Amino acid sequence: MMNKYLTLATLLLTLMTGASLADETDPVAHATAVRLAVGICGTCHGPRGISQQPKYPRLAGQNANYLVAQLKAFRGQTRGDPDAIGYMWGVAGNLEDSTMDALAQYYSGQTAGSGRGGDSALTARGKIIYEQGVAAVGVPACAACHGPDAHGIGDFPRLAGQHAQYVLKQLNSFQSNMRNVAVMHGVAQGLKTEEMSAVAEFLESQP
Ligand code: HEC
Ligand code: HEC
Structure with a gap:
C-alpha cells in the first residue's frame, strides 16, 4: 500500500518537475535512502527533514533537483563554506x-515545516525586500x-519556513563567495547585513 503511494508521488513529482531521475523507483535505492534519512541525516536535519535547530537546514518539501545538486556539490567539494566542509563533505x-x-x-516528498513568527518590524521590512528587491x-x-510564496520555482530552491539563521549564513557565504554561485553572488552583493537579517526573518515566518 505504502509503495503504491510512493510510486504515485514519485510519478507526480516527475511530471511536475520534469525531472529525469532514472533511479527514483529503484526499490533498493529507496530503501537505502529511508534507512539513511532515519538513521543518519535525521540526527541533524530532524525527523522527515524538519529540523528544530537553526544550524541544520530544513529539507522537507525542498525541490528534488536542487537537493541532488547540493549533495553533488558536497561530494564534489565545490560547496565550500565551513559548515558544508565540516558537516556535509564527509556525509556525501x-x-x-x-x-x-x-x-x-524522500525529502522533497515530505510536507514542509510550518513558518514561525518573527519580529514583526523586521519581517515587514524583509517582505518588501523579498517582493521588490533593493532597486x-x-x-x-x-x-x-x-x-511569490517562496516555495521555489522550477529548480530554484524553496526558502519558506527555512531557519533564519541558516538563510542569513548562506547569504553571507554567497556574498563572500565561500559558497560560490554566480547568480546568488550577484544578488547578495548589494545587501547590507540588516537587510539580509530582515529577509531571513521574513522567510522563516512563511508557511
Ligand atoms: C552531523 C550533522 C549532519 C548530518 C548527519 C547530515 N547533515 Fe546535511 N547538513 C548539515 C549542515 C550543518 C548543513 C548546512 C551546511 C551549510 O551551512 O552550508 C547541511 C546541509 C545539507 C543540505 C543542503 C540544504 C540546502 O538547503 O541547501 C542537504 C541537501 C543535506 N544537508 C542533506 C543531508 C543528507 C541527505 C544527509 C544524510 C545522508 C545529511 N544531510 C546528513 C548537517 C548534517
Ligand atoms: C536570478 C534568480 C535568483 C534571484 C533573483 C534570487 N535567487 Fe536565491 N537562489 C537562486 C539559485 C539558482 C539558488 C541555488 C544556488 C545553488 O545552486 O547553490 C539560490 C539559492 C538561494 C539560497 C540558498 C538556499 C539554501 O537552501 O541553501 C538562499 C538563502 C537564497 N537563494 C536567498 C535569496 C534571496 C534572499 C533573494 C533576494 C534578495 C534571492 N535569493 C534572489 C536564484 C536566485
Whole structure:
C-alpha cells in the first residue's frame, strides 16, 4: 500500500518537475535512502527533514533537483563554506548517484515545516525586500526566482519556513563567495547585513 503511494508521488513529482531521475523507483535505492534519512541525516536535519535547530537546514518539501545538486556539490567539494566542509563533505562523500536521487525524492516528498513568527518590524521590512528587491543598489526581487510564496520555482530552491539563521549564513557565504554561485553572488552583493537579517526573518515566518 505504502509503495503504491510512493510510486504515485514519485510519478507526480516527475511530471511536475520534469525531472529525469532514472533511479527514483529503484526499490533498493529507496530503501537505502529511508534507512539513511532515519538513521543518519535525521540526527541533524530532524525527523522527515524538519529540523528544530537553526544550524541544520530544513529539507522537507525542498525541490528534488536542487537537493541532488547540493549533495553533488558536497561530494564534489565545490560547496565550500565551513559548515558544508565540516558537516556535509564527509556525509556525501560516499553516496552513490542513485542514493542521492532517492534521498532527494524522500525529502522533497515530505510536507514542509510550518513558518514561525518573527519580529514583526523586521519581517515587514524583509517582505518588501523579498517582493521588490533593493532597486537603488540593483538587488533583484527574490520572488522572481524563488516564487511569490517562496516555495521555489522550477529548480530554484524553496526558502519558506527555512531557519533564519541558516538563510542569513548562506547569504553571507554567497556574498563572500565561500559558497560560490554566480547568480546568488550577484544578488547578495548589494545587501547590507540588516537587510539580509530582515529577509531571513521574513522567510522563516512563511508557511
Ligand atoms: C552531523 C550533522 C549532519 C548530518 C548527519 C547530515 N547533515 Fe546535511 N547538513 C548539515 C549542515 C550543518 C548543513 C548546512 C551546511 C551549510 O551551512 O552550508 C547541511 C546541509 C545539507 C543540505 C543542503 C540544504 C540546502 O538547503 O541547501 C542537504 C541537501 C543535506 N544537508 C542533506 C543531508 C543528507 C541527505 C544527509 C544524510 C545522508 C545529511 N544531510 C546528513 C548537517 C548534517
Ligand atoms: C536570478 C534568480 C535568483 C534571484 C533573483 C534570487 N535567487 Fe536565491 N537562489 C537562486 C539559485 C539558482 C539558488 C541555488 C544556488 C545553488 O545552486 O547553490 C539560490 C539559492 C538561494 C539560497 C540558498 C538556499 C539554501 O537552501 O541553501 C538562499 C538563502 C537564497 N537563494 C536567498 C535569496 C534571496 C534572499 C533573494 C533576494 C534578495 C534571492 N535569493 C534572489 C536564484 C536566485
